[in-house]
Amino acid sequence: MVNMNSSGNSEDNLLNYSVNTGYTMNKTGSDLASVGGYASYDSQWGSWSASSSFDTDKSRQYSLSTDGGFVLHSGGLTFSNDSFSSSDTIVLVKAPGAKGARINSSGSSVDRWGYGVTSSLSPYRENTISLDIEDMDGDVELKSTSTIAVPRDGAILFANFETDQGRSAIINMSRSDNKTLPFAxxxxxxxxxxxxMGQDGQAFVRGINDAGELIVRWYEEGRPQSCRAAYQFPAQPATLPGSQTLVLSNVICRISNRN
Structure with a gap:
């Protein structure tokens, strides 16, 4: 008998799979070969798994299963790949625009409507409810990424994470008098x-329009100072690699007497 097995998983550990093969030599000459496979995937709609196997004597087996839960609330219907009952302690997360953010490093994530649910809480203990933004799809800023709660057994908690969905941009600006714009x-x-303002004349802004005028304000020797910069993004603006943050360069900020 000869057996071979291979298994693996995706980088985010949401997909797991395995493949196995076997070959058995019989004295009667009726050798038997077999092959089988298994795969599981944790999606926001639930956990899915499938397996199949067959061999040369025409024996075949197939299976498909799913596991998960959902919560009906005022904002709609939210699914989870966690399986839970009415007696479990769960949390409903609201984070508008934060699609893909994972909850408590579990397989559960925020959906396209800004909600997510997980049962990874312990009753009568201090629990940290956190969002991992590494896999978040949208251009959104979370005002905070974690909160603390001490739930009762069987409670349904609501965790509201405030977000800013305004468009973000990095603008490279220089003063009209050739001085450097002050940090912060x-x-x-x-x-x-x-x-x-960041370092080297880079401004990070959120909620910017396609075109308009920016005002930069700071204090110099105790006196308020300001400059004004007209801007306009092209029809197809540049973005930071791997993100939706816009980039605009060569913007002149003209020193103003108006503060």
């Missing part, structure tokens, strides 16, 4: 603060 200077569009 505030960037405004109209009366609304939308970001800050």
């Amino acid at each position: 200077a505030e960037v405004y569009e109209g009366d609304a603060p939308i970001g800050n």
Whole structure:
């Protein structure tokens, strides 16, 4: 008898698979070969698994199974790949725009409607409810990525994570007097603060329009200073590699007497 096996998983551990083959030599000459496989996948709709096997004597077997749960709430119907009952302690997470963010490093994630649910909580203990944004799809900023709760047994918690879904951009600016814009200077569009200056004249802003005017404000020797920069993004703007953050360069911020 000869057997060979191979198994593996995806980088995010959501997909697992295995393949096995066998060959048996009989004295009667009726050798038997077999092959089988198994795969499982944790999706936001539940956990799915499938297996199949067959051999040369025409024996075949197939199986398909699924496991998971859902919560009906005021915002809709939210599925989970966790299996839970009405007596389990669970948390319903709301994080608008944070599709793909994983909850408590489990297989459960925030769906396209901004909700997610998991049962990975312990009753009567301090639990950290956190969001892992590494696999998050959208261009969104989370005001916080974790919160603390001490639930009762069988409780359904609600964790609301505030987000900012405004479009983000990095703008490379220089002053009209050739001086460097101060680090941490505030960037405004109209009366609304939308970001800050970083190093080397790079401003990180969120909620920016296609075109408009930015105002950079700071203090120099105790006196308020400001400059104004007109901007316009092209029809197909550049973005940071691997992200949706826009990039705009060569923007001149002209020193203003108006603060």
